Amino acid sequence: GARPAEKTAPLVTGTHTSLVRASLANSNGDMSANGAIASHLQLIPKKAPSIPKPKWHAPWKLSRVISGHLGWVRCIAVEPGNEWFATGAGDRVIKIWDLASGKLKLSLTGHVSTVRGVAVSTKHPYLFSCGEDRQVKCWDLEYNKVIRHYHGHLSAVYSLALHPTIDVLATSGRDSTARIWDMRTKANVHTLTGHTNTVASVVAQATNPQIITGSHDSTVRLWDLAAGKSVCTLTNHKKSVR
Incomplete structure (x- = not known):
């Protein structure tokens, strides 16, 4: 029932010397060095993370200001052939612009609230849009009219994305x-x-995880597209992920 004797022993590691309390663990005289290791680790300075330096480039210059929308421009998408781009805005209109000249080619009306997302399909001539009116639309740009509606969201639709290899569309809101x-x-x-x-x-995206979402709940989720289930939740953000 007698308690093991205690003694103080110096620990010398490299240039660091610290006093640790080591207790005799058994009658053979084995010493526990857990305290010594912990004390020593506290003395090792943490290495600062290295931050890569960005490559220098000439300052960007503003080449053109394009105006025409009557509300905040909320989204933009460039056509795969790089000939035109589409914008959606708070004026409920989608506008198609010539990329080289910046001139307006076309205005598409049909949404009844702010347009929040546009995406151009690689399969000509389809354009997809979503808005705060809960609507998700597919436009045929040969006839400049809506050919499909995707009904299901219960409130405003804020974002959309086209899968690069299969014919599916992702929306969120x-x-x-x-x-x-x-x-x-x-x-x-x-x-x-x-x-x-x-x-x-x-x-x-084409590789797993094929769907990634960001939310005002401060998390990012990675999804298994085949199963339709979340496989990972990233929680390091302190505020809304937009």
């Missing part, structure tokens, strides 16, 4: 969900639930 749509049949293939606030941004 204020109903705290992201939705996956079959472009052709208009079917709501998956409703991605898990976020607890507005899903402000969605990205689609």
Whole structure:
């Protein structure tokens, strides 16, 4: 029942010397060095993270200011052939502009509230849009009219993305969900639930995770597209992910 004797021993490691209390663990005289190791580690300075230096380039110059919308411009998408680009704004209009000259080519009306997202398909001549009117539309730019509606969101739709290799469309919005749509049949293939606030941004890519979302709940989620389930939640942001 007698307590093991205690003694103080110096620990010398490199140039650091610290006094640690080591207790005799058993009758063989084995000493526990946990305290010594912890004390020594506290003395090692932490290495500052290295930050890569950006490559220098000549200062950017403003080449053109394009005006025409009557409300905040909320989204922009460049056509894959680099000949024109589309913008959506608070005036509920989608405008098509010539990229080289900056001249207005076309105005598309149909949304009844702010247009929040536009995306141009690599398969000519389709343009997709979404807005605060809860609508997601597919436009045929040969006839300049809507040919498909994707119904399902319960509130404003803030973002959309086209999958690069398969015919699906991802949208997200204020109903705290992201939705996956079959472009052709208009079917709501998956409703991605898990976020607890507005899903402000969605990205689609060919490799896993094929769908990534950012939300006002301060998290980023990675999704399994085939299963329609979240596989990872990133929580390092302190405020809304937009």
